[in-house]
Each structure stands twice: as structure tokens, then as C-alpha cells.
Amino acid sequence: MSKDTVTIRDNRNNREVEFPILHGSEGPAVFDITHLYRDLGLFTLDPGFRSTASCKSDITFIDGEEGILLYRGYPVEQLVDRCDHLEVCYLLLNGELPTDAENKEFRRIVTNHTMMHEQLAQMYRGFRRDAHPMAILVGVVGALSAFYHDSIDIRDPRHRLVSAFRIIAKMPTIAAAAYKYYMGQPFMYPKNELTYAENFLHMMFATPCGEYKVSPVMARAMDQIMILHADHEQNASTSTVRLAGSSQANPFAAISAGVGSLWGPAHGGANEAVLKMLREIGSVERIPEFIKRAKDPNDPFRLMGFGHRVYKNFDPRAQILRKTAKEILDAMGYVYDPLFHIALELEKIALEDEYFVRKKLYPNVDFYSGVILSAMGIPTNMFTVIFAVSRSIGWIAQWNEMIGSDEGIGRPRQLYTGHARRDVPPSGLKED
Template identity: 55%
Template sequence: MTQQVKLVVDGTEYEMPVLESTLGRPVLDVSAVAKAGLWTYDPGFMATAPVESKITYIDGDKGELLHRGYAIDDLADNADYLEVCYALLYGDLPNAEEKDKFYARITSHMAVHDQLRKFFEGFRRDAHPMAIMLGVVGALSAFYHNHLDISDPQHRDDTCVDLIAKAPTLAAMSYKYSIGEPFMYPRKDFSYAENFLYMMFATPGDKDYKPDPVLVKAMDKIFTLHADHEQNASTSSVRLVGSTGANPYACIAAGIAALWGPSHGGANEAVLTMLDEIGSIENVAPFMEKVKTKEAKLMGFGHRVYKNFDPRVKVMKETCDEVLGALGVNDPKLALAMELEKIALNDPYFIERKLYPNVDFYSGIILKAIGIPTSMFTVIFALARTAGWIAHWTEMHSEAFKIGRPRQRYTGETHRAFVKVEDRK
């Protein structure tokens, strides 16, 4: 029997059913609140579930992240990114035949329309790669709109594949343009992660260029660990824009815009900025003392959702150790990062507050070691998260939905009489 919560307003009783979830907390259906002439007030949507989804589940107290029921560490250790993309889109991991077909579709759609190159020429060379990425992803709607009917499941599916396939190409082009190097086009004999590193670092003269397998593996894990993260700010933005019936390229561009914020996807970039400000090893301990007194902000530690260890961190740290070991990197910033980690994992202040290193902390270190500039960190996050965004978009369009329309608590002026300008004080 469905549990009910009763709301009594001015003597009238309203029933609100408690909806059970397959995992996690039950959800209170507050639609009766509107019948009572009220709205709910929930700053930051901390207790509001505006959607129902089968894609990703997070238990922040346990430190658990599941994609379609699969634990993130299992996926990162045993599957590659495109298998995870397939699961996000279709509900399960692919069998051998499904995997081959899906990979072939992705590979065949990685190239972009040649005329799109001209869009890059409209940006200044010193433009932030995220600004370029935001613009060119939105511009895709000008190239792939004539045959797009978002009410058609096959059209939606083709668009999902198209966006996942083109994301690494556009990301690499954004970088190449910013440094003035020629664009490199994807190769059909390279994997997804291989192609990204190839398009980032190869030049026309590098006929035999092949990315280091250790770096390819690390890149693929970074993509996997960032593929989706439930109803965060950027995913919610994609769903909200999608609820208007906007084309999917515009919806993903909205996700990129939301991700760019330093409190969201820009956090790994902020880690490197923090390390720059610390400067040297001897400044680490004093800096951590300032963190305790709120005089300084510690970036890359703790998480809004996870009240325990971020389940992605174990895999990311192992990957970090592998990359640093393989490259033999000796970077002063990396030494600073390791000292920060050492203090945070041993100091009671940080342990009691569960301020553990999060995925942004280690991903920034790995990307820097690979040779990827700080300005590209959030672009790579957007590349990886495109799979999650488009999975949520297509899930929303696969069933009836309402246009998003949040309410507000108005605290401004009441009715006022208009006063002509000559009579205003």
C-alpha cells in the first residue's frame, strides 16, 4: 500500500503519496501542494526531484555511483568508455556484436563537416577553448538540422551517436586552433581515446605518431569516470532546455555553458590555479593551516554529494600513479599536489570533515602530466560528459514530459503607482 503524507491547509486535508525508488530515498509527490495554493521553497534544489530516471544512481553517504546498476569502479576497471556510453544510452552493456556495430558507428561519425572549420576562424587565437567548444557545438545545429525530427526514435539515436563521436574531434580542434597548429582528422584504425590524443598532439609531419598506450588507457578512464553524474547543474540544464523542444545540439551547448563554471566542471582547472598560488613545498603546510581558519580555499577536496570517499577517486589515483610512473614526470606542481594529499589524508581536521581528494584533484594532475594545458581541462570534462547529457536528453524524449517551469518566492516590491519622470524625486 502506498504510504501517504497529509497536508492540512486552512482545515482542508491534502494527501501526498510517498513514491518508492528502486534505490535510495523515497520521494514525496508534492503536486498536491499546488492544489492547496502553495509552492515549495527549495534553494539549490537540495530536496527536489523534478525528473524520474533509470540512468545513474548516487548514494553520497555510502560513496556509491552506479551507471545502469553497474558500479563505476567495475566499469572503469573492466570496460572502456564507449561500452559505458552504450550502457548509458541503451540500458545495458553491449554484447560482442552490438559493441562492434556501435564502435563502427562512432568511428564513422567522428569527422565534422568541412565548412565547420570556418567557424573556428571567427574566434581569437587566445580565446578560451571552452568558449570555442561552446560555440562550435551549438553551431552543429546549423549543419545537421534538416533531417532531424526529435520525435523520431531513430533520429534521436543517430544524434546521440553523432554527438558522442564528434565531441573529441571538436575538443581537439578547439585546442589546435588556440595554439595555431593545423587540425588533425580522426583515424579509423585508432580507438576513441587514441584518436583524441592523436588529434591533440600529432602534426601533419608525424606519419608514424601513435599515442603511448599508458596515456590512452588513462585518457579512457578519465572519460569513463566523467561520463555521467546524475542530475547535476549541467545535466539539469540540458534537460531544462530539452524540455522546450530545442534541438539537441543547443541542449548540449547549454550543458557546456553550465559546466564551465568554477563550482562545477571548472574545479579541476581551479586545482592547478591553487597550486600556482601556493608556489612551493614549504608553503603547503602554512596554506593548509589557512584552510582550517577559512583564510584559504582548498580546491579538489570534498564533494557536495559524496559525504564519504568519492568512488571514482580510487581508480583515478591508481591511474595517476601509473601515468606519473610511466612518464617519469618531475614537475614541482605535482610535488605540491602530493604534499597536499599527504596532509589531507593524515590531518584529523580534514579526516573528520571527510575532505578527501576528489576526482577533480587527480584528473588535473594526470592531464597536466600528459601535457594537456589547464585551459583544456574543462573541455575534456565536457567531451566525456556529452554521453551522459545526451543519454538524459533522449531518455526524457522517450516519454511524455512537461516543459520545465520552476516557481519562485517573490520578495520584491508590491504594486506601485507609476510616476512621470519629471515628478520623480
């Protein structure tokens, strides 16, 4: 009997069936249950798919125990230190870092796609003035499918690549316009001489009234946030994009589905929840009260931005943004801001308190990104929007990989627990 198999014994009929063990380039092996129903007449029950590999992927690897995040094999901390966001976009799409010539051509193509159609811009006026920017983002990204449908053949790798260029280039423009609409300010067109991060900040904060100069510190921080959020394996929103895309839906409709999935506070909305929590605490003096509540298993209060479902060690993205947060606070003059004193004190407690250390409840990427974005003057309802802009490259790369591999349409099964078959009474009414 091969050691690279798992044998399942069915005690109902004293039958044994072998399933092959598959080995990836990193991480734990899996056993392939593709033919489980055919061989045993059984499905598996795995709520949330936490023990199920839903696909094969070459893009991102996470080792939660060791605190490792790799994009195409490269450690994310090296990419943040040595590359910018568009170079990472090229890597995620193509599998390798670009040469100098490839880098220039990639930037040229992305730059040529940054504007959105003027008719699309008119769509914003259909939203209430106080609409959440994520609601606008879901709608406008989905509306891209109305503008780019006849020209897309998802079976053609070149067409898929053009769709990727459009998503990468237009997401900052769409997101910045959502912010401007919420603020009641005129939309700002892209400036192609700026870098990706600089252009996004310009479209958010510039007005026609005067010249806006992008802070290099803010631009670098935004670039880091975008790289660190670019992809994160098969999370809820990425799985949503792959599942929606598996029906061969328009790619922009699939990305819109991913935006909707990201919106939840248990996923992309977590950094927004961090700032709400800091405001609820209100002052450094009240921190012990909330720490006590966080430790009480009977209290529903939870410290947002601490711990992670995947990382059982320090989130490697958080280690990078921890340094960036301090640079931003210093550069933006928030040394005396009470909100950031609360954040720093919570960070100190989490890194030293025996309860937090034992449970490995370290500050995660949402904690630091929320602090950074707030210091940059970005309102909390834009935090998840910026997450979506950053993650859009991961979504489109994962979609492209899924379509190119011809996985077929996704179709999870279920354990039905409702009524067994029953007949409707002759009268059509429930009997007394």
C-alpha cells in the same frame, strides 16, 4: 491512513492533504508534490533544488553517504576495470551492456560520424587566437544545430539515436580542434583505426610533421577519465541540458547549453582550479601556510579538489584515479616535478590530518584528474573541455530519456520578493 503518504496540515484553514510517497529502485523515497499548488495553493522554496527530485531517471544512481556511483545499476569501478568508454556509452544510451555483435556495430556507426563538416571547421577562424577553448566549444557545438536541423524529428527515437551518435563521435574532434586552434597548429583528422581515447589524443598531439604514437598508458588514463565523468545524475549541466531540451530545442543547442553550464569553476572547471591552486602554493615548504588558511573560517582561501557536494565519503571516482595518477606520474617521468610533490603532500595531509578526516574533505575526482591531465602535457584551459567530451554521453542519454518520457517543458516557480503592484506616476517620472 496509508503509511506510503505524507500528510501536510495547513494551519490556515485546519485542512490536511495527503501526498503519495514514491519509491525508487535505490536511494531515499520522495513524496510527490505535483498537485501541491492545486490542493493547497502553495509552492515549495528549495534554492538550488537540493531537496527536490526534478525528474524520474533510470540512468545513474549516487549514494553520497556510502560513496557509490552506479551507471544503469553497474558499479563504476567495475565498468572502468572491465569495459572501455564506448561500451559504457552504449550502456548509458541503451540500458544494457552490448553483446559482441552490438559492440562492433556501435563502434562502426560512431566511427562513421567522427569527421566534422569542413564549413564547421572554418568557424574556428572567427575566434580570437587566444580564445578559451571552452568558449570555442560552446560556439561550435551550438553550431552543429545549423548543420543538423531539417533531418531531426526529436519525437522519432531513431532520429534521437542518430543525434546521439553524432554527439559521441564529433565531440572529441571538435574539442581537439579547439586545442589546435588555441595552439596555432593545423587540425588533425580522425584516424578510424584508433580507439576512441587514442583517436582523441592523436587529434590533440599529432602534427603533419611526423608520425605520432599514442602512449598506451595515456590512452588508458584518458579512457578511464572519460568513463568516470560520463554521467553524474542531475548535476547543474545535466539539469541544464534537460531543461533546455524540454522546450523541444535542437539537441545540439541543448548540449551547447550544458557545455556553458559545465564551464564554471564550481562545476567542471574545478580540476582547472586545482592546478592553479598548486601553482599558487608553489612549493612543499609553503603547504603548512595554505593548510592553516584553509582551516581559518575567516579566510576566503579554499583548497580546491577536496570534498564534494554530494559525496560525504570518499569519491569512488577519485579512488580509481588515485592509482592512475601514480601510474601516469611514473610513466611520464614526473618523479622530481615540484608541482606533483605538492599534490602528493596535500593528498597525504588530507588522508591523515584530523581536521580533513573529521570534515571528510578527501581528495575528489577533480584533484586527481587535474594532476593526470597536467602530467599528460594538457594545458589547464583544456581540462574542462575534456570533461565536456566525457560528459557528452551522459547529456545526450539524459536528453533522450527526457524527450522519450514526454515530461513536458520545465517551468520552475519562484518566491517573488520585489515591490508589490504600484502605479506609474502620470508624468512617467519618479516623484521628488
